[in-house]
Amino acid sequence: TQAAAGVAGVIKMVLAMRHGVLPQTLHVDEPTPHVDWAAGDITLLTEAVDWPETGRPRRAGISSFGVSGTNAHTIIEQPPVVVAEVADDAGPSSRMAGALPHVLSARSPEALRAQAAVLSAHLAVAGEPDRRTPEPVDLAYSLATGRAHLDHRAAVPAGSTREVADMLGRLAAGEHLPAVVTGTVDDGRTAFLFTGQGSQRPGMGRELYAAYPAFADALDAVCAHMDVHLDAPLRDALFAQTEKRPLDRTEFAQPGLFAVEVALFRLLESWG
Structure with missing residues (x-):
């Protein structure tokens, strides 16, 4: 914590x-x-x-x-006290309030709009008196978990089935809706985010260093650059198991974390 x-x-x-x-x-x-x-x-x-x-x-x-x-x-x-009204026929929608993301995906922009049109028409029919209208939470769950995730995608935030049908119909017509997120999945570059000072611990990376040459080579390379600026070898500070912990000192903690993080990246890179 x-x-x-x-x-x-x-x-x-x-x-x-x-x-x-x-x-x-x-x-x-x-x-x-x-x-x-x-x-x-x-x-x-x-x-x-x-x-x-x-x-x-x-x-x-x-x-x-x-x-x-x-x-x-x-x-x-302290928030004001609000007395909640309980509906007589509390159904699945009572489990989640507010707008939910209703997600669609397709292989092309045209197919995405066509899918939006089909689902909008289905929901419009479902709202007729002799048909059961699906709960928004059930609809959002089924769309997110029951369909393939293809390259062209849209997320429609809505709190009611009628609102979903309306927004899908407008999406199908090619209308721009600020609330609807659309995008395309591509082969974009990969980024890594590593933590900062406070996560260091004695011995971090020692077992990986012994087991994986890619990790060891990268750690040694970074330590070689850092050691000229430190009063003790960085790798010794990382792997120390002494009562007086070098990693408690900022000048070892920050370069030590950087060295381990570079080595972790090189290890993952070696695995593809």
């Missing part, structure tokens, strides 16, 4: 608001002496307590301080 500490804090406070409980302050044996706790109305909670009722919405401030200097603070507020 190191990289997701801010998200965890938001989740924790939302649950605290929902249950009306101020959670205990964790990992604190005694308050810091560097704060004058008597000067203001603030305290550390040694145990969970009920959230006081003040007649105003509950609010909480959440801070996240990143090791690289990234600081964020957000204030969240």
Whole structure:
């Protein structure tokens, strides 16, 4: 949870608001002496307590301080109480509210429009009195999982079957709809996204280094470039199992992560 500490804090406070409980302050044996706790109305909670009722919405401030200097603070507020109306014939649509993506694909733009026209006509007929109208969630699920994924694609966001039929009909007519996403799958270039500082660990890459020459060669090449700028060999810092961990130091953590990530890419590349 190191990289997701801010998200965890938001989740924790939302649950605290929902249950009306101020959670205990964790990992604190005694308050810091560097704060004058008597000067203001603030305290550390040694145990969970009920959230006081003040007649105003509950609010909480959440801070996240990143090791690289990234600081964020957000204030969240208790939402207004909404009494949900339960329909007498709650069906599948009650499981999902809002617009759902209804996806289509075909081998050509013309075939995509033709498919949209066929489905639009089918939904229009399904809406007649003696026919069952499919629920939007069932329709979206079947389109996403029950058909082949071909090169020319469209995604129609809609919250009702009637809306799906209308937008598909307009798509079939060649009309441009800002809400509808269309595109073509091609043989585009591959990109890799690697994580940053905070994910390093002692021994990372050691077993891959021993097992795969492609990984080892790439790691050695990067380490050779880095070692001229460091006061100890980078590979030794990566594979160290000592109590004093070199990877806790930024000058080893960042180039070490870069070296492992380059080696991972070269290993994947060697596999095609």
